[in-house]
Amino acid sequence: MKLSAGDKTLRSVIYALLALLGVATLYPFWNSLVLSFNLGSDTSLGGVTVWPRKFTLENYQIVFKEKHIFHAYLITILRTIGGTVLAMLFTSLFAYAMSKKGIVFKKFYTILAVVTMFFNGGLIPYFIVVYHLKLYDTFAFLLLHGMISVYNMIIFRTFFLALPDGLEESARIDGCGSFGVFFRVVLPVSGPVMATLSLFTAVFLWNDWFIPAVFISSQDLIPLQTLLVQIINAGTTASLLTNLNSHAQSLVANTITVKALQMATMMVATLPILMIYPFLQKYFVKGVLVGSLKE
Template sequence: MKLSSSDKTLHIIIYILLIILGMVTLYPFWNSAVISFNVGMDTSRGGVTIWPRQFTLDNYKIVFQDNRILHAFYISVMRTLAGTAISIFLTAIFAYGLSVKGVIGKKYYMIFAIITMYFSGGLIPFYLVNRELGLMNSFWVMVIPTAVSVWNMIIFRTFFMGLPVGLEESAKIDGCSTFGIFFRIVLPLSGPVLATLSLFTAVYHWNDWFTATIFINKTELFPIQTMLQQILNSNIMSEQLTIALKGNGAAADAMSRMQSVTTKSLTMATMMVATLPIIAVYPFVQRFFVKGVLVGSLKE
């Protein structure tokens, strides 16, 4: 269809606004990557924005030579894999139980589950529960307490209720058990919602740093995000110490050379290492994303 001049003008304005919005959104990430590839002392002079002024790989060499960071990366990978698999399985099977017709008390189970979305005991009771369960200073404290998501359960349940009833009835006539129906029929048909909710859950586990900070004291169990938080805190402390020593020019200059600049460059490099893996997952699930987000919107 041929567009009028006013429509063409409107399209041009929309494209310009989208390009500006994309650039504003992308620039902070791009600038962090540029700083991570730039010489630390040169970065402290300012003016490093679009492209590295003095290119170097020293920041990434330090990251990959630090066993603590590599081990934290390993912990994050294992936590994301285990946490996502356990959470999706338990949430899906819970949702399927609430979607099957004839389940006694299904309405009340749903009400109890929804209440937990709006009310919680708070951080202190949560801490005490984890301590009494023996989860403190363990890998599983980052996985088990958040294994079931009520919001994801509601999305799963909406999708399951939209599946044809005849599939389940036919399977029962053929002698298939409830678990057989769930694993052989329901899950294979749930690709879009499984991919979408798995992505959401994986992003949560990968980005979460607070849980390890509160419930874990062993640095060998810290995920990469908690380790990054410690690096950021050390950078802030170094900058504050440099400001405090500002009256002593020689001491401040030495502190800047040894800690502030190096820590900032190392922070950006560590942030890139921590961010890129989860970003790389998006293209593989993009085709399921829209379909999974809109699940249930076209079902009666």
Template sequence: MIILIYVFLIALSFSCFYPFWNALVVSFNLGIDTSKGGVTFWPRAFSLENYEIVFKDERLINGFFVTVGRTVVGTLSSILMTAILAYGMTKRELIGRNFYMFFFVFTMYFGGGLIPTYLLISSLGLMNKFLVFIIPALISVWNMIIFRTFFKSLPVGLEESAQMDGATNWGILFRIVLPLSGPVIATLSLFTAVAHWNDWFVPSIYISNEKLIPIQTMLQQILNANIVTEMSSNLDTASAARIESLRTVTTKSLRMATMMVATIPIVLVYPFVQKYFVKGVLIGSLKE
């Protein structure tokens, strides 16, 4: 029975990992060779031409930095504002605390819809602005509940002793509570960063300025169009040799290369915070 369980888990892991590995292999394989089929576990005709075109496309490079900036600023601001809100919600003396909690939870189940949200974003002057990535995502109710539950699990004596020493609520939050919340902060920061990094829908609705389009939205556009000619036209050289080499590049190979550029950076973050997953989420969600 144990052997069957291991076989099942190995097969399941392989089925999850293989598509990513095959996309990586195709991205390093000569495009025209990939079109013949049979490229599975290792590049049959190794080539860097796909990545050469991707990294010479100014739009994709600009989109990559927009995504990085959005992820860093959006994650830091969201975690900070959500933690401040959660800390305030732990105060029993807060007037209307139950109403506020009901109001926050209500928004998790019911939203205004796309059209009212679009009109709101437009009326706030956030169309084609970098802040459209940041402000609407400042507060996560789910993360607030996790923070709030974790904060309530901390010993009450810590705050009482700090108050006796003259510490304010801001001082207690930033000098005592947050430094003790490392596992929860790391876990929720990763979830928030992944959400920012992978989001392509919001820019497709609110951004028309090409300089503010993140790489995920560009990837979505690439997956829906044949962009070999358009991307190759952005190269600095138009020599006969370069044009000849571009004939070995296909739409599929460029798609896979762009997908790897958009995926690998956020994947590399996981090993550094993996140890916080179980500890951070369980402590923040189970203790009262």
């Protein structure tokens, strides 16, 4: 279709605005990446913008060789994988039960679950409960926190309601019970919604620093994001040196600054979760819109 001069002008303006928005969004991330590859002592002089002026890998050498950072990275990976698997399993089971007809007090359970989306007991009561359950300062708490998401349950339930009744009926004719139907029939066809919600849950667990900062006191159980906040809050080289080994201390004292180490740690903490998005992008539209198709 031939466009008029006005339409072409409008399209050009829209493309220009989108390009500016893209640059404004990506530049802070790119600049942080550049600073992470630049010599810390040179970065402190200023003027490093779109390309490293004095390229170095020393910032990343500290990140990958420093035992505290490496161990925190391992904790983050284990928490993200284990927490996502548990969250998807139990949330989908909850949603599957809520999608079945004939459940006693089904409406009451649904209302009770939805209320928790708007009201909670607060941080202090939650802390007391966690402490008395002997989950404080344990890796189990990192896995169990946020295991049930009512919002994700509603999306799962809506997806399950849209499945043909014949799938479950044929499985029951073949002798499957409720768990057999769920694990052998329902879950295999729930790929789009499972992939989308798994990614959302993984991103939440990967980026979460506040909950571990409150409920985890042992340095051996602190995730990478919480450690990154501690590094950022260090503010000065002197306060940062107390958390590094002797080799890292010598590097920081000579050429590396707190800001350079902050940028390198931030890149290590951010890039892995960003790399997952392209592989699950094809599931986004179907998975996210499933909640608006049928209720």
